Amino acid sequence: MIVELRNVSVRYILGDFKDIGIKEFIIRKIMGNYQVREFWAVKDVTFSLERGDLLGIIGTNGAGKSTLLKVISGIMVPTKGQAIVKGSVAALLELGAGFDGDLTVKENTYLRGAMLGYTRRFMDEKYDEIIAFAELEEFQDRPFKQLSSGMKSRLGFSIACLVKPDILILDEVLAVGDAAFRKKSEQKMMEIINSGVTTILVSHSLDQVRRMCNKVLWLDKGKQMAFGETKEVCDKYEQFLATAKHGPKMSQKK
Amino acid sequence: MLLEKLKKHRFLFEELVKRDFKKKYKRTMLGVAWSMLAPLLTLLVMAVVFTQFFGRSMPHYIIYMFAGNLVFFYYREATSGGMRALVDNAGIFTKVNVPKYIFLLSKSVSSFINFLLTIVIFFIFVAIDGIAFSFKFFLLVYPVVCLLVFNIGLGLILSALYLFFKDTQYLYDLFTLMVMYLSAIFYPIDSLSDYLQQLFYLNPVFVYINYFRTIVIHNTIPSLGYHLLCAFYALLVLLIGGYIYKKHNYKFLYYV
Numbered sequence: 001m002i003v004e005l006r007n008v009s010v011r012y013i014l015g016d017f018k019d020i021g022i023k024e025f026i027i028r029k030i031m032g033n034y035q036v037r038e039f040w041a042v043k044d045v046t047f048s049l050e051r052g053d054l055l056g057i058i059g060t061n062g063a064g065k066s067t068l069l070k071v072i073s074g075i076m077v078p079t080k081g082q083a084i085v086k087g088s089v090a091a092l093l094e095l096g097a098g099f100d101g102d103l104t105v106k107e108n109t110y111l112r113g114a115m116l117g118y119t120r121r122f123m124d125e126k127y128d129e130i131i132a133f134a135e136l137e138e139f140q141d142r143p144f145k146q147l148s149s150g151m152k153s154r155l156g157f158s159i160a161c162l163v164k165p166d167i168l169i170l171d172e173v174l175a176v177g178d179a180a181f182r183k184k185s186e187q188k189m190m191e192i193i194n195s196g197v198t199t200i201l202v203s204h205s206l207d208q209v210r211r212m213c214n215k216v217l218w219l220d221k222g223k224q225m226a227f228g229e230t231k232e233v234c235d236k237y238e239q240f241l242a243t244a245k246h247g248p249k250m251s252q253k254k
Numbered sequence: 255m256l257l258e259k260l261k262k263h264r265f266l267f268e269e270l271v272k273r274d275f276k277k278k279y280k281r282t283m284l285g286v287a288w289s290m291l292a293p294l295l296t297l298l299v300m301a302v303v304f305t306q307f308f309g310r311s312m313p314h315y316i317i318y319m320f321a322g323n324l325v326f327f328y329y330r331e332a333t334s335g336g337m338r339a340l341v342d343n344a345g346i347f348t349k350v351n352v353p354k355y356i357f358l359l360s361k362s363v364s365s366f367i368n369f370l371l372t373i374v375i376f377f378i379f380v381a382i383d384g385i386a387f388s389f390k391f392f393l394l395v396y397p398v399v400c401l402l403v404f405n406i407g408l409g410l411i412l413s414a415l416y417l418f419f420k421d422t423q424y425l426y427d428l429f430t431l432m433v434m435y436l437s438a439i440f441y442p443i444d445s446l447s448d449y450l451q452q453l454f455y456l457n458p459v460f461v462y463i464n465y466f467r468t469i470v471i472h473n474t475i476p477s478l479g480y481h482l483l484c485a486f487y488a489l490l491v492l493l494i495g496g497y498i499y500k501k502h503n504y505k506f507l508y509y510v
Contacts, residue, residue, distance in 0.1 A: 012508055021421035070507070074351045077504035089351070097349035102277055111273060114266035115350045123265075 002198050003049040003072065003167060007081035010042040010067050010222075041067040043222040044081070049198055049215065051166075056213035056230070057202045058237055063219040065202045066171055069093060072200060073169050087166025087198075090116065092173050095156025101145035105136060105155065108144045112159050126162055133184075134158035150177055161188045168192065168199045174208070210234055263356055270360035278364065289368045290375060293320075293327040304440045312442055314471050317383050321466040322439030324369075324376050325397075329405060329459050330430050332365035336409025337416045337426060344510040354506060355499055358409045366402055373398070380470060390469050396481065397465040403488040404458060410495025414502060417509050433459055458487035 014037040020028070028034040042064040049055055057065050070076040071083050073091030098115050099108050109130060113123045131137055134154040139147060147155070154177050174186055193199045193212075203209050209216060209230065216233040218225040225240075226233045260267070300319050312318060339358040340347075347354050373394075381387075416422040437460045443451050454460045461483055468476050 022415075022419040022425065023421060025419065070348075075348065076507050091349075091351065093349045098346040100273060100277070102280060103273060107273070107276070111269045114269040115346065115352065118265070120265045120268075 001048045001084075002051045002053075002086050003200075004084040005048070005072070005081070006046055006084075008042060008045045008068070008071055008078045008083055009040060009080040010064070010071060010076065011079040012039040012041055013037070014039055041222050042071070042078070042219075043224075045217075045219070045224045046081075047217055047224075047227045049200075051198055052196050053198055053215055054193060054213045055200045056209035056216045057200065057219065058204075058206065058209060058216060058234070059219035059225075062221065064222040065219055066093070068219065069169055069171050069200065069202060072167075085167060088117075089167045089169065090160075090163035090165035091169040091171075092160045092163075093169070093171045095160055095173055096152055099144055099152065099156070101143065103144055104141050105131075105144055105147065106140045109155065109159060112156070116160065116163060118162070122162075130155075130158045130162070133161075133188075150181075153177055154181055157185050161185070161192065163192070165197060168197045170199065170201045172202050172204065174201075174203070206234055206238065259353055260356075263352060266352060267356055267360055270357065271363045274360060274364050289331075290372050293323040293372055294375065296327075297323050300440050308441055314383055314385065317380055317385065317471055318442070318467060319440050320376055320379055321470065322437060322463050324372055325401065325463045325466065326434060326437055326439055326459060327372070328365065328369040328401065329433075329462075331368065332362060332405035333408045333412055334426065334430070335365055336361050336405065337412035337423065339409065340413040340417045340506065341510070348507055348510055354503065355410065358406065358413055362402070362406050362409060365405070369398075369401075385470060388469075388473055390473065390475055393469055393475060394466065397462045397484055400484040400488040401462050403492050404462075407488065407491030407493070407495040410499055411491060414495075414498045414506070417506055433457065436460070437463060439463070455483065461487065 025034070045068060057068065059065055067076065069091065070093070071078050072085060073089050073093070074083075074085065075091065075093075098112055100111070103111065106127075109127065110120075110123055113130075114120075118126075131140060134151070134157070136147075136151060136155060139151070144152070157173065157177070160173070170189070174182070174189060177185065190212075201209070201213065213230050215228065216230050216237075217227045218233050218237050220240075226236050297316070297320050300323070301316055304319070305315060308315065336358050339361045340354060343357040346352070347357070377391075412422065412426060436454075436457055438454060443454060454464075461480075465476055465480070465484060468474050
């Protein structure tokens with residue numbers, strides 16, 4: 001097992017410190033009316049993956065998918081439970097994380113590369129390749145904020161697709177750019193995935209998930225609804241979506 | 255183990271330092287010179303105003319005040335800037351797995367470099383004021399290093415506090431104002447009672463300022479106890495700051 005999650009739960013606390021400030025916090029504590037609300041973003045998720053698996057995580061918005069990814073990539077520590085990950089992880093949660101509008105495209109490329117764990121030498125070698133893939137040769141020394149959002153995404157993806165981890169985590173990153181670029185990027189990702197990298201992919205496209213994944217995890221409001229073979233779980237999910245649409249109407253009829 | 259981690263993230267650290275520098279000075283005319291100007295301008299104003307009151311009875315009054323300004327400005331700039339280190343980089347550490355103290359360390363570099371540049375100007379003034387060069391000046395490396403560690407430690411504590419409590423910034427501004435008045439930057443403390451003079455040693459900023467003055471103006475090496483006191487303050491805040499980061503590391507993400 002290369003990835004193993006046991007009863008992972010993540011709890012957010014709302015309504016304390018940050019919102020009210022030190023002074024208010026101390027007063028409320030003294031007066032005894034300090035209250036916090038709990039929000040469990042992820043509840044009791046358990047599954048495991050073998051090397052080379054391609055897991056798709058599906059669920060409606062707010063299901064806790066992104067939070068779970070953060071736990072798996074080590075950015076977040078779960079409130080309860082354990083996430084055991086054996087190997088180097090490359091988490092592409094947001095292609096544009098860390099990009100700074102004031103710096104040039106070149107400067108941003110190096111900065112982002114550094115964040116992904118590349119070395120300076122690697123960046124020097126691959127820099128031209130990255131810019132070429134993103135089709136941004138003319139914009140290298142321009143301030144980053146002058147780029148269109150499509151260009152920014154292309155650059156983000158281009159830098160990210162040179163990763164060579166044991167475990168790859170993708171949070172809806174295969175939907176950037178125009179159709180031509182999307183084809184290029186999916187191809188590139190498949191190259192990486194097919195080289196034996198264990199991949200976890202969050203996607204809203206059931207089509208994509210059915211096509212690419214061999215295992216699927218379905219989350220709903222933080223709870224694990226199903227985990228297993230792609231066809232089985234996707235079918236269950238589709239059924240769920242269908243009844244959710246028709247459900248309330250049917251009960252009204254009766 | 256810490257050094258191993260730093261080695262691993264060396265490239266990122268360098269890029270963050272570069273980024274902070276570029277952001278700070280990109281659109282400004284004077285650039286780096288501006289950061290050195292602030293303590294100098296304050297020194298000028300203080301010299302004009304306060305020489306009237308205290309300058310007559312104190313030799314090298316300008317140097318006395320400059321030493322105060324030098325250390326205080328570095329302390330304030332490093333800690334106020336460091337306080338924002340986490341929050342400003344939230345976009346990064348919520349999406350990328352890097353040790354969070356790296357942001358504070360990269361912020362500390364620019365303020366430290368500014369400090370070193372201001373020290374150069376300090377020595378120019380020292381020469382102009384007729385104080386002879388002495389090998390004892392090399393000992394000033396000690397308070398400089400202590401100050402660096404002190405500011406980093408305080409930065410760690412403040413950045414965590416600011417992440418949890420948004421009004422930390424406001425409260426800290428008030429706090430530094432008080433520190434400024436209690437650090438004997440522009441007034442002498444010789445005429446105070448021994449007991450009151452001892453109280454000043456509770457203020458680490460004063461302790462470091464006084465080290466500079468003892469060496470440069472009085473041409474004396476402070477006692478061993480004094481050296482230990484300098485190290486004590488620096489290590490104390492560093493340990494507290496390190497402990498906070500270690501213990502509450504995982505909580506930071508929830509408050510962003």
